[in-house]
Amino acid sequence: MQPAHDYFKLAQRRQFFASSGLSLGGLAYAMLSGQTATASPSSATQVHPPLPGLPHFAPKAKRLIYLHMNGAPSQLDLFDYKPGLQEHYDKDLPDSVRNGQRITTMTSGQARFPVAPSKFEFKPRGKSGILMSELVPHMHEIADEITMIKSVHTEAINHDPACTFVMTGSEIPGKPSLGSWLSYGLGSESNDLPAFVVFTPTFPAGSQAQALFTRMWSSGFLPTSHNGVALRGSGDPVLFIRNPPGVTKDDRRKMLDALGQLNEGTHARLGDPETQTRIAQYEMAFRMQTSVPELTDLESESKETLEMYGPNVGKMGTYASSAILARRLIERGVRVVQILHRGWDQHNNLPRLISNQCEDVDQPTAALIKDLKQRGLLEDTLVVFGGEFGRTVYSQGTLTKENYGRDHHPRNFCMWMAGGGVRKGLTYGETDDFSYNIVENPVHLNDLNATILHCMGIDDRRLSFRFQGLDQRLTGVETPKVIHDILA
Numbered sequence: 001m002q003p004a005h006d007y008f009k010l011a012q013r014r015q016f017f018a019s020s021g022l023s024l025g026g027l028a029y030a031m032l033s034g035q036t037a038t039a040s041p042s043s044a045t046q047v048h049p050p051l052p053g054l055p056h057f058a059p060k061a062k063r064l065i066y067l068h069m070n071g072a073p074s075q076l077d078l079f080d081y082k083p084g085l086q087e088h089y090d091k092d093l094p095d096s097v098r099n100g101q102r103i104t105t106m107t108s109g110q111a112r113f114p115v116a117p118s119k120f121e122f123k124p125r126g127k128s129g130i131l132m133s134e135l136v137p138h139m140h141e142i143a144d145e146i147t148m149i150k151s152v153h154t155e156a157i158n159h160d161p162a163c164t165f166v167m168t169g170s171e172i173p174g175k176p177s178l179g180s181w182l183s184y185g186l187g188s189e190s191n192d193l194p195a196f197v198v199f200t201p202t203f204p205a206g207s208q209a210q211a212l213f214t215r216m217w218s219s220g221f222l223p224t225s226h227n228g229v230a231l232r233g234s235g236d237p238v239l240f241i242r243n244p245p246g247v248t249k250d251d252r253r254k255m256l257d258a259l260g261q262l263n264e265g266t267h268a269r270l271g272d273p274e275t276q277t278r279i280a281q282y283e284m285a286f287r288m289q290t291s292v293p294e295l296t297d298l299e300s301e302s303k304e305t306l307e308m309y310g311p312n313v314g315k316m317g318t319y320a321s322s323a324i325l326a327r328r329l330i331e332r333g334v335r336v337v338q339i340l341h342r343g344w345d346q347h348n349n350l351p352r353l354i355s356n357q358c359e360d361v362d363q364p365t366a367a368l369i370k371d372l373k374q375r376g377l378l379e380d381t382l383v384v385f386g387g388e389f390g391r392t393v394y395s396q397g398t399l400t401k402e403n404y405g406r407d408h409h410p411r412n413f414c415m416w417m418a419g420g421g422v423r424k425g426l427t428y429g430e431t432d433d434f435s436y437n438i439v440e441n442p443v444h445l446n447d448l449n450a451t452i453l454h455c456m457g458i459d460d461r462r463l464s465f466r467f468q469g470l471d472q473r474l475t476g477v478e479t480p481k482v483i484h485d486i487l488a
Contacts, residue, residue: 048189048195049187050186050187054185055185056462059420060455060487061381061382061456062456063336063380064179064337064381064382065326065382068386069387070163070344071342073386074354075150075435076406078133078414079131079416080412081122082118085115085434088115092113092114093113093394101411104408106347107407116393119402122134125139125140126140126141128143128426130143130144135354138365138367143425144425145424146369146418147424149429149483150428152386152415152444153411153413156410159388160211162388163210163212165388168215169445169449173215179196179228181463183195183196183225184219184226186457186458190291190334193292193332193333195336196335197334198228198337199322199326199339201233201340202317203360204359206356207342208347212342221472228338231292234316301324309364319339323367324367326339327368330381331375343356346391347405347406348404351404378419382418382420384417386416390411390413391407392407392436393435412436417486422488428441443483446478449480454487455487
């Protein structure tokens with residue numbers, strides 16, 4: 001480890017802000033004085049420039065929308081159809097299937113592990129025949145746009161480490177999130193909005209919701225300018241976005257210029273690159289005073305578009321509102337948008353609770369794909385949908401034909417991808433007759449993240465950051481594999 005070398009290397013990464021931190025104020029003032037925002041600024045004025053040499057090769061996707069269903073949706077009730085389970089109803093899960101694998105303490109004390117077939121109807125959907133349940137009727141309409149991966153797996157068996165792993169490639173807190181890595185490597189085409197934006201929408205009342213932690217969109221050991229910016233669902237989307245009474249735009253500009261001069265003096269004395277980050281963040285906040293209110297104003301959207309997203313689209317803070325704002329953000333040059341929808345942890349009363357969850361997300365999710373396609377954005381926007389692990393085939397607690405619960409199951413679960421770089425109408429991977437083990441084409445979460453980076457034009461082995469004596473990567477120290485079979 002070479003602290004001095006690492007320090008100055010970090011400082012060099014921030015030379016853009018060191019040389020232009022104060023001049024950005026003039027740029028912001030010009031924009032706020034009437035110039036329209038541009039989605040493709042020249043390299044001379046780009047606020048979020050990419051690292052030199054990135055992307056490593058021509059990307060199929062320029063931007064990412066990640067739809068994370070926090071709490072772990074049941075693959076058995078949504079996408080992994082197992083009709084043979086009906087004959088095993090209420091019979092004990094065979095030991096040969098479980099094979100001594102780890103289970104959680106929430107069910108390890110059960111006297112039995114009774115098999116619980118899904119009560120929901122499945123049919124092939126679209127020309128591709130991808131199997132989906134009746135719970136997601138609107139997603140049926142986008143079956144031919146997606147690749148369904150049925151063989152994703154992880155090591156984590158509890159929510160917090162599993163969610164941390166999904167978003168950062170590690171169960172250990174403190175690592176940068178996927179969105180932060182992309183912000184760091186590829187920058188953004190927007191000068192008026194952050195490179196990485198996060199939504200944490202509302203969810204149905206009575207849902208079994210897990211806590212969310214900011215580490216899921218944190219920049220970790222990367223420069224803090226690559227943190228995800230969470231937009232609030234009520235009140236102003238960003239705190240203090242409005243000037244207080246009596247403070248004009250010109251007043252704010254003068255205050256920031258004076259503060260910038262003080263910070264520049266601090267940087268000249270101490271050389272801390274985080275000082276330059278602070279200057280850049282103040283300038284971004286100034287520009288967001290105009291860009292964020294414009295972003296969240298849906299008056300320009302057609303009636304047909306709003307109806308496509310469903311009745312909740314006009315209610316700030318809902319999943320539907322977040323979905324349409326995700327499209328508006330990527331239209332404005334934002335690199336990564338992440339929506340984290342809570343309430344999918346259904347240990348009991350699963351049929352009722354999962355129905356409520358699907359009613360909340362199904363129509364807006366399908367609308368997002370269709371909306372992107374209609375606008376010509378889907379071909380270079382990658383959309384990812386999934387949770388942190390799957391659910392057990394055996395019931396947690398009391399089992400009846402109409403009611404059951406499911407525990408955590410990391411051995412296999414379903415995720416789907418659509419858009420830039422991904423094949424359409426494909427089902428990839430397969431599980432055994434109990435949706436308990438993978439029997440074909442396993443996809444580790446590190447493989448999935450490597451594939452996402454590949455679609456964005458990044459070789460995951462070449463995107464690294466020196467920290468604690470290691471070349472840290474999103475995909476860890478082992479070599480993952482890009483899933484070429486799902487790529488267009």
